[in-house]
Amino acid sequence: MNTVIQQWNDETLEELQHIYKQIDIVCEQNQAKVLDAYQAESISSYHLNGSDGYGYDDEGRDALGRVYARIFGTEAAIVRPQFVSGTHAITAALFGNLRPGDELVYASGEPYATMKEVVGLNGDQAGNFKQYGMTTKVVPLDDTGRVDVALVNDTITAKTKWVVLQRSCGYDDRPSISIEEMKYQIQSIKARHGHVHIFVDNCYGEFAEELEPGHIGADLLAGSLIKNPGGGITKTGGYIAGKESFVVQASARLAAPGIGMEAGATGAFLQDAYHGLFIAPTVVADAIKGAHYTASMLEKAGYETTPSSTTRRTDLIQAVQFGNAEDMISFCQSIQHHSPIDAKATPIPGPLPGYDGDVIMAAGTFVLGASIELSADGPVAPPYTAYVQGGLTFAHCKVAIRRALQSMID
Numbered sequence: 001m002n003t004v005i006q007q008w009n010d011e012t013l014e015e016l017q018h019i020y021k022q023i024d025i026v027c028e029q030n031q032a033k034v035l036d037a038y039q040a041e042s043i044s045s046y047h048l049n050g051s052d053g054y055g056y057d058d059e060g061r062d063a064l065g066r067v068y069a070r071i072f073g074t075e076a077a078i079v080r081p082q083f084v085s086g087t088h089a090i091t092a093a094l095f096g097n098l099r100p101g102d103e104l105v106y107a108s109g110e111p112y113a114t115m116k117e118v119v120g121l122n123g124d125q126a127g128n129f130k131q132y133g134m135t136t137k138v139v140p141l142d143d144t145g146r147v148d149v150a151l152v153n154d155t156i157t158a159k160t161k162w163v164v165l166q167r168s169c170g171y172d173d174r175p176s177i178s179i180e181e182m183k184y185q186i187q188s189i190k191a192r193h194g195h196v197h198i199f200v201d202n203c204y205g206e207f208a209e210e211l212e213p214g215h216i217g218a219d220l221l222a223g224s225l226i227k228n229p230g231g232g233i234t235k236t237g238g239y240i241a242g243k244e245s246f247v248v249q250a251s252a253r254l255a256a257p258g259i260g261m262e263a264g265a266t267g268a269f270l271q272d273a274y275h276g277l278f279i280a281p282t283v284v285a286d287a288i289k290g291a292h293y294t295a296s297m298l299e300k301a302g303y304e305t306t307p308s309s310t311t312r313r314t315d316l317i318q319a320v321q322f323g324n325a326e327d328m329i330s331f332c333q334s335i336q337h338h339s340p341i342d343a344k345a346t347p348i349p350g351p352l353p354g355y356d357g358d359v360i361m362a363a364g365t366f367v368l369g370a371s372i373e374l375s376a377d378g379p380v381a382p383p384y385t386a387y388v389q390g391g392l393t394f395a396h397c398k399v400a401i402r403r404a405l406q407s408m409i410d
């Protein structure tokens with residue numbers, strides 16, 4: 001290894017010691033929570049066998065829902081391979097619980113790109129919220145990029161049925177919402193408006209902290225199984241957790257009214273879903289250690305990072321501002337070249353729907369598009385920000401980042 005990179009590595013590991021200790025504590029608490037849930041539900045080997053056909057009486061599937069509910073602090077949950085993605089799970093949750101004439105208030109600023117299409121804030125996709133007579137108001141963030149609770153409270157009307165908090169910044173330039181902040185936001189919205197319910201887009205947030213939105217008053221939450229809670233093992237799917245009546249309403253949208261939670265074959269899904277969930281606290285802890293490491297190493301190389309290397313995390317996303325196209329492209333290509341799969345591929349910037357300029361995407365993953373695995377992407381335009389996320393093991397994050405820096409120096 002180049003001696004400068006070796007020195008940055010040693011300094012980084014020294015400087016992040018306290019943070020890594022804290023991450024280990026959260027990891028153990030979450031591991032205990034997961035273990036306790038499996039024990040409380042008496043998960044046995046027969047729960048790992050899936051069902052076919054209609055999937056009636058699938059005990060493994062139903063127990064998995066109860067395990068998720070325990071872990072996420074909710075009454076019920078539905079965890080299924082039929083959810084195509086996080087966007088699909090969130091969409092089923094919202095469509096299931098709103099009716100024509102209802103209003104949705106996005107309290108955390110602009111929604112994640114795919115959700116803008118769902119609610120009808122971007123284009124006019126067939127079947128979006130607008131076409132069903134449901135409206136969405138987006139409340140701008142305050143000038144520190146945080147939820148403006150007073151403005152949210154003033155925006156809510158008698159027509160507002162649900163308020164959405166998106167925990168992770170996604171690809172937006174704002175801080176993600178910590179559980180502590182979210183607790184205050186939920187309390188203050190509910191204190192002022194007894195009639196509204198709170199939905200949390202929990203994507204990228206699971207197991208990052210000791211508590212989940214369900215523990216602090218969220219009524220419904222959803223996420224993707226090819227992100228945190230799948231532990232890098234689960235091949236597809238999503239989950240919705242929350243108050244039982246709301247989960248039932250959502251399940252009628254996933255399946256059909258009258259079928260709801262009672263059917264849905266699981267095939268080979270359950271073994272991976274239980275296995276992945278069990279190791280998810282460790283995989284998430286490793287990915288978060290990798291995010292701090294990435295930030296620190298790139299700060300030492302002179303780049304700007306958000307969050308900074310020493311900021312406490314509530315999700316996996318690490319943004320790095322490269323300031324020029326050359327460095328950004330070189331970094332992303334190196335991440336690809338030091339991935340376990342498709343390492344010989346070289347990503348090049350190209351157009352992507354929903355983006356103005358060219359986008360570069362580096363991901364050499366076992367599961368297609370799994371962002372719990374190490375990946376780097378972003379629009380190749382000023383300020384040349386790459387979003388780096390995931391990493392199945394901290395060791396892989398360290399090796400890949402060091403090698404990426406090495407090729408940038410070369």
Ligand SMILES: *Cc1c(COP(=O)(O)O)cnc(C)c1O
Nearest residue numbers: 085086087112168170203204224
């Ligand atoms: C990933 C993500 C989603 C859903 O994305 P999918 O690719 O559909 O799984 C929604 N919101 C946020 C904040 C996300 O990070």
